[in-house]
Amino acid sequence: MTNDDAAARLHTVSQEIARAATIAGRKPEDVTLIAVSKMHDADAIRPLIAAGHRHFGENRVQEAEGKWPALRAETPGIVLHLVGQLQSNKAEAAVALFDAIHSVDRASLVHALAKAMDKADRRPACFVQVNIGDEAQKGGCAVADLPALLAETRTAGLPIAGLMAVPPADLEPAPYFALLAKLARDAGLAELSMGMSGDYPTAVTLGATHVRVGTALFGDRA
Numbered sequence: 001m002t003n004d005d006a007a008a009r010l011h012t013v014s015q016e017i018a019r020a021a022t023i024a025g026r027k028p029e030d031v032t033l034i035a036v037s038k039m040h041d042a043d044a045i046r047p048l049i050a051a052g053h054r055h056f057g058e059n060r061v062q063e064a065e066g067k068w069p070a071l072r073a074e075t076p077g078i079v080l081h082l083v084g085q086l087q088s089n090k091a092e093a094a095v096a097l098f099d100a101i102h103s104v105d106r107a108s109l110v111h112a113l114a115k116a117m118d119k120a121d122r123r124p125a126c127f128v129q130v131n132i133g134d135e136a137q138k139g140g141c142a143v144a145d146l147p148a149l150l151a152e153t154r155t156a157g158l159p160i161a162g163l164m165a166v167p168p169a170d171l172e173p174a175p176y177f178a179l180l181a182k183l184a185r186d187a188g189l190a191e192l193s194m195g196m197s198g199d200y201p202t203a204v205t206l207g208a209t210h211v212r213v214g215t216a217l218f219g220d221r222a
C-alpha cells in the first residue's frame, strides 16, 4: 500500500463515519476509528501513521509485541487497542502494551487483569465483550450473564468503559447493534465498540463510539 492509497482509504472511511454520525444527529468526533492491523506488517501500517492516524487494533498479544514497540518509538501518540480474545496468562503482557482492551469476557480474566493493573499501576480502558448473537463458537460473555460479569468487574475494581460485540456473520447486524446499545444503556456504560468493515456506518448510526475497521483500510488479509 502506498502512502496515497492509505490516505485515500482513511479519508473514505472517515467520511462514511462522519456521514453516518450526522444522519444520527451525532458528532463525527465522538466516534473513534480503530484501524485493525492484524496480519499486516509495519510497512503496511506506516502509511496510515504518516497520514495522521493514531488508533490501531490488534487481536494477538504476541503479534502486537513484535510490531508495535518499534512503531511507537518512531511516532509518539499511538493508541493501541486489543480486539481479540485474551488468555489470562497474557494479562500482564496485554496491560503493559495496550491502551484499551475490548475483550473482557469472563470472571477469571477480570481478576487476572485487575491484578496485572495493580502490579503495573497502569489502567487500560476495558470493554466487556458480549456474545450478542449467543453463538456457540463465539467469544464473549452470554447476554444473560452480563449483569453478573459487570458486578464481578466492580468487585475486582476493574473499570469498564463500555461494551463490545461482533454480530453473527450472516445476519442483518442492526438489531444486534441496537441490543448492545440497550445493554450498555441499562448498565450505565457510555462506550460502544461495534462495527467492522462491512457494517461500520450502521453501527455508527446506532451509537458506536469505537468502530474496528481492518479490510476497508488495509485491503484483504493474507
Ligand SMILES: *Cc1c(COP(=O)(O)O)cnc(C)c1O
Pocket (backbone or CB within 6 Å): 036, 038, 059, 083, 084, 166, 196, 197, 198, 212, 213, 214, 215, 216
Ligand atoms: C479482524 C477484526 C476486525 C476488523 O475486521 P474487518 O472486517 O477486516 O474490518 C474487527 N474486530 C475484531 C474483533 C476483529 O478480530
